[in-house]
Amino acid sequence: MLLPDSRRQLASYLCFALTDLRRSSNIATARSSNSGFHRHFSCSTISRQKKIFDLQVYISKSRSPYFNLSYEDYLFKKFPVYTSYSSSTTQVPQKALLLYTNDRSVIIGRNQNPWRETNVEALRRNNVPLIRRKSGGGTVFHDDGNINYSVMMPGNLFDRDQHAQLLCDALNPVFKQRGEETLLSVNERHDIVDQNARKVSGSAYKLQRGKAYHHGTMLLNSRLDLLSSLLHDSVDRSLEVVEGPGVASVRSPVSNIGISNEIFTDAAIMAFEREYTAGGDNAVEVTYIDEGSMTKEEAQDINKSIEELQSWEWTFGSTPKFVHRFLLEDSTLAVSFTVKEGAILDLESDLPEFKAFKDKIIGTPYRGPEVAAIIDSELWKERLIRAI
């Protein structure tokens, strides 16, 4: 497994330059700037030698969340594997930046429980697709007022905050120039927040052997009212309770930064080019992609991925074992389903409407229509079809 190299971060903060410099072959620079005092650096006198990357930028013209997430997975699959024990120091490492915008959708983290983290009923009612991504973290709302960035990097250079900080440094001058008060920074939860501590961007990460990616959202001009009703104002907890393992989302107040897609894209690409390349005309290769620009092999791979993302088995069925309790208005338990691997493992109820069907219902896939088909009560049929 791949590990974040916290020692490298610590080194640069505390200016124990020797380890850090050795690793980035910086000793020549250091000595020339501080000859004779090479043991006593202060951060400001070290000119950090820029690490040069082969930077590839991809911008997706597609608005389909299924395509965009699948393309991201595909890019990551193609991204070369770097291991500190096998890479040569002369090889120029790659870094990839993918920017994409999705149509209205709600994206949950790999290990989350959709019934707990989102209002499944409201999603269905508003026709908003629910998608489970491959990286960790919590639940986010995407629409065309939100842009997503994804940065892929070699494993030994994995860093949770570096790219978020770079984006802040790229955008803050834009706000200043427009006379706006907005000032972005990265908080301890690796989110980007504004000067009022409102979240404008959430992050998630995936680590594999030799490579990793950091992706995040950026609220430009998103429908925060919809975000609220689909995520924050979840299910009425006095009527429905979900218990089980899985990663819980941490709710934060949110805000838009109010710049356009184009301005964000330009600022981000310029910042990455300045920071990670030697500059010049061909420093960065920007590729526009969409469904139509895929080769046959790419399309095969991506379509398979799209199918998986659209499948109920991946989105709902892969939820870890949990208990879903439905309560009556007086807060007593009506029925409690224990669900494992997408199917009902057990049912607990004192109500005759459910007790009678206990044996029949065990083993049924946990999908509204299928569960409703087994029981008799019209009232409960309707409620379960909506809620499950």
Place this chain on the structure above:
Amino acid sequence: MASPKLAAVRSRLPAAARSARFVPLLRHRFYSNTTPKTIASVFTARRTVPSTSAFTVGSRRGYVNGQDEDTPEGLRYTEEHEWLALEDGNFAVIGITAYASKALGDVVYVELPSVGASIVAGEPIGAVESVKSASDIYSPVSGEIIEVNEQLDKKPGLVNAEPYRKGWICKILMKDTTELESMMDNNRYETFIASS
């Protein structure tokens, strides 16, 4: 190889006392769970050759001062920071090292493989989530998953608290024991992490 605690104590003794005769006495005081039946048996110079292939999940080996040792002896390690312990027969218990669990941060979820799944060495068998990061775990050996640590469902933090004991991840029935030869022992692994 003596346990680290035993070695530490022994090194503090004067040279004369470090002979084989005294080994059983030291073993009794610091290592053994049982009291000898007679004093004479304490001085029986019977040296046990520790087996590097014997490790039982939950055994006291690798357990010092109430905490898991950083890199216990007797286990094998991979460059991806997984450890492997051999059990009777061809069983291998897999987990992630203390170094890995410290670097990852608080583990909030462990994705376990399915029992019965057949895997190839180098394939991912699950993932660990910590600090919004999903991090894949790879199997060092090929075989069949015969048991997974279901305690991790409710207590994923065991991976941080006891990475070598209660935080084990899965047990595999190995198909090909030659795959073990390319793994590192504790000394090589320590060198590896120190240099990375």
